[in-house]
Amino acid sequence: MDERGRVQTRLHEGRHEVIGAWGRTTRPVGASFHEIGGCVRKAFLATIMLLTVACATYTSRMELSRDLYYGGRYGDALANLDKLVKDAAERDYYLFLLERGKVSLAAGAYDSAIVDLQKAERRFLEIEATVSVADLFKNMLVNPSMGEYQPEPHEKIMISSYLLLAYWLKGDREGAFVERNRLVERLKQYTGQLSDQDRAALDVPFAHYLAAVLYEIEGREDDARIEYDVLEKIAPDVVPSPLDAKLDELIVFTEVGRAPVKVSTEIRGYLQKDGASLVGFFNLPGSAGPQMFMLPGFGDLRIDKPGVLFTFAFPQCVRERRVVERCKLVVDGVEAGEMKPLDNLENTAYAAYEKGLPLTLLKAAFRTYLKTVVQTKLGDTDDAKGIAFDVLGKVLASVDRADTRSWQTLPSEIRVFRMECGPGERKVSVRYLDAKGNVVGMSGSVHVSSGRGTKTIVFLI
Amino acid sequence: MKKMLLPVLCLLFLAACAGTTKEIDLSTDTAENADFSSADLARITDGMMSSIQANGFFQQYLAEHAGQKPVMLLAKELKNDTDEHIKTRLILEKIRTRMINEGTAQFVDDQAFDTALEQLNLQASDLYDNAKAAKIGKFVGAKYVLRGTISNIRKRSGREDINYMNVTMDIFEVETLLIKWTNEVEFKRVSTKGAMR
Numbered sequence: 001m002d003e004r005g006r007v008q009t010r011l012h013e014g015r016h017e018v019i020g021a022w023g024r025t026t027r028p029v030g031a032s033f034h035e036i037g038g039c040v041r042k043a044f045l046a047t048i049m050l051l052t053v054a055c056a057t058y059t060s061r062m063e064l065s066r067d068l069y070y071g072g073r074y075g076d077a078l079a080n081l082d083k084l085v086k087d088a089a090e091r092d093y094y095l096f097l098l099e100r101g102k103v104s105l106a107a108g109a110y111d112s113a114i115v116d117l118q119k120a121e122r123r124f125l126e127i128e129a130t131v132s133v134a135d136l137f138k139n140m141l142v143n144p145s146m147g148e149y150q151p152e153p154h155e156k157i158m159i160s161s162y163l164l165l166a167y168w169l170k171g172d173r174e175g176a177f178v179e180r181n182r183l184v185e186r187l188k189q190y191t192g193q194l195s196d197q198d199r200a201a202l203d204v205p206f207a208h209y210l211a212a213v214l215y216e217i218e219g220r221e222d223d224a225r226i227e228y229d230v231l232e233k234i235a236p237d238v239v240p241s242p243l244d245a246k247l248d249e250l251i252v253f254t255e256v257g258r259a260p261v262k263v264s265t266e267i268r269g270y271l272q273k274d275g276a277s278l279v280g281f282f283n284l285p286g287s288a289g290p291q292m293f294m295l296p297g298f299g300d301l302r303i304d305k306p307g308v309l310f311t312f313a314f315p316q317c318v319r320e321r322r323v324v325e326r327c328k329l330v331v332d333g334v335e336a337g338e339m340k341p342l343d344n345l346e347n348t349a350y351a352a353y354e355k356g357l358p359l360t361l362l363k364a365a366f367r368t369y370l371k372t373v374v375q376t377k378l379g380d381t382d383d384a385k386g387i388a389f390d391v392l393g394k395v396l397a398s399v400d401r402a403d404t405r406s407w408q409t410l411p412s413e414i415r416v417f418r419m420e421c422g423p424g425e426r427k428v429s430v431r432y433l434d435a436k437g438n439v440v441g442m443s444g445s446v447h448v449s450s451g452r453g454t455k456t457i458v459f460l461i
Numbered sequence: 462m463k464k465m466l467l468p469v470l471c472l473l474f475l476a477a478c479a480g481t482t483k484e485i486d487l488s489t490d491t492a493e494n495a496d497f498s499s500a501d502l503a504r505i506t507d508g509m510m511s512s513i514q515a516n517g518f519f520q521q522y523l524a525e526h527a528g529q530k531p532v533m534l535l536a537k538e539l540k541n542d543t544d545e546h547i548k549t550r551l552i553l554e555k556i557r558t559r560m561i562n563e564g565t566a567q568f569v570d571d572q573a574f575d576t577a578l579e580q581l582n583l584q585a586s587d588l589y590d591n592a593k594a595a596k597i598g599k600f601v602g603a604k605y606v607l608r609g610t611i612s613n614i615r616k617r618s619g620r621e622d623i624n625y626m627n628v629t630m631d632i633f634e635v636e637t638l639l640i641k642w643t644n645e646v647e648f649k650r651v652s653t654k655g656a657m658r
Contacts, residue, residue, distance in 0.1 A: 129619040130658040174541055181544035189617050 074107035110170035144403040153190035201351035205235040206343035257412025264402035272307030315402035339415035495624035495652035512644035536608030
């Protein structure tokens with residue numbers, strides 16, 4: 001988070017530096033009208049750039065809720081998310097519902113979790129594989145976060161996984177079985193066609209495991225075996241052997257760490273023709289100040305008057321620092337054993353980001369080109385129309401930023417512990433340890449009552 | 462006249478934008494997408510009822526029991542093995558309604574037990590006229606149970622959603638576990654979303 005904060009600060013500084021660079025324009029504007037126009041444009045541009053600095057990205061808007069959630073303050077996180085959901089633009093509304101649904105699940109408010117997650121899931125299915133022309137224009141002209149959010153496949157699979165858990169934990173077996181069926185269908189849809197290599201990176205072992213356990217509970221061992229066979233390839237350590245659907249078992253899942261978040265990385269700059277050369281200033285993320293360049297031999301390039309403002313913005317996936325490295329299950333005050341890593345969602349999110357990166361960069365380059373063209377081609381006349389296009393192009397360039405949206409209350413990792421146990425009442429909790437084995441936290445404890453011939457599922461955060 | 466034109470146009474525009482409510486004729490109801498819909502409910506009920514009527518079991522029972530209809534019970538719910546949250550009880554209740562109204566069978570109310578017991582206990586107390594109170598020990602046990610399963614196989618790919626749905630129902634005899642009647646209704650639908658939204 002600190003690392004992210006520093007990046008953003010540097011970017012903010014960068015924007016100010018670009019404004020400074022704007023003031024170093026060397027080409028005088030001839031007519032008085034244009035001088036006035038130029039002054040107005042400079043002031044307008046400076047205002048816009050300051051405004052864009054103040055504009056919050058999804059990641060920054062979620063920061064407080066995220067911190068409250070990971071700090072275990074579910075009530076406060078929900079109160080904050082209620083506000084975010086209420087004020088959300090339609091394009092982000094369903095993503096905020098996902099965040100709130102996840103926090104509700106952690107807080108034990110299963111009905112609320114189901115309502116939010118189902119509403120979001122329904123919408124995401126509606127818009128899947130469809131295109132909105134309005135969104136397309138907004139994405140290209142303003143920035144890609146102006147379109148409606150479409151989740152990554154692993155996020156869609158996680159919606160069904162959490163819905164299954166919510167139904168199961170609230171005691172609705174039939175509902176949980178229906179969600180299990182939906183989950184299996186999602187897995188088939190989103191991961192069924194993947195190559196073995198892609199599957200290892202993009203599949204969601206947690207979902208397969210949950211589906212398998214629910215099949216076992218329903219007495220459908222063959223179906224459970226199919227899911228465990230998939231798991232054998234991607235997470236072999238967690239596959240129970242031999243499979244015994246009638247065995248009394250306690251199955252505990254816990255979540256560790258934070259999902260990676262995306263930050264907007266922006267290369268902003270300013271170009272101007274100076275005689276036969278091209279002069280420019282640009283700000284690279286991480287550099288101390290604006291970089292200046294001068295390229296001779298660009299005399300034919302039509303960049304006149306106040307020059308061209310450009311922005312090349314793309315998302316960066318930032319892994320969160322994780323303190324917890326090991327988890328131990330505690331049953332009735334006695335350490336039962338170490339929980340096994342089941343699903344590294346951080347790696348899955350990162351793999352999904354990397355898979356989509358070439359297309360994201362291509363779109364970013366096209367946006368940069370489009371906004372430059374508005375300033376150089378449409379805005380190269382000296383009349384009011386030319387000035388209007390010039391200003392418009394600069395405004396559009398200054399509001400460009402990457403789409404930083406993602407489901408941010410997902411964990412970095414999910415772990416599982418499975419043990420045989422007879423019927424009876426138990427108090428279950430998880431002890432979190434750092435790499436050196438120091439205890440850094442405890443989950444809340446839950447009382448579970450298991451009967452004969454059952455599998456008791458516990459979800460602890 | 463020209464002054465009036467703009468307000469009139471505005472009013473017409475607003476009227477066109479206003480929400481509407483219209484009643485849908487259930488007999489011509491159609492599915493909106495590949496998911497289970499109210500139209501399917503009618504199709505399943507009709508399919509099951511025509512099969513029940515065509516089946517000789519009920520006629521034979523009437524003949525063998527001097528016109529007395531068989532006493533039946535609904536299973537708690539139709540087993541839902543689909544990927545949709547469907548109120549499956551509705552399917553069972555719809556068939557029960559048709560069977561009672563068409564004089565095919567009598568049904569024991571599986572959900573009235575607690576209420577009936579409470580009433581019987583109350584009426585047996587001194588609060589009630591014992592001579593007119595409902596008598597204990599008159600509950601009728603069901604001889605047959607109506608039950609079933611609804612399952613689906615779905616394939617979703619891009620904008621296409623293909624859904625095969627199957628409803629299988631049967632009536633079994635409590636004493637012998639023999640299935641006296643069974644039938645299935647199945648259908649398959651493809652729904653394709655528009656590329657634009």
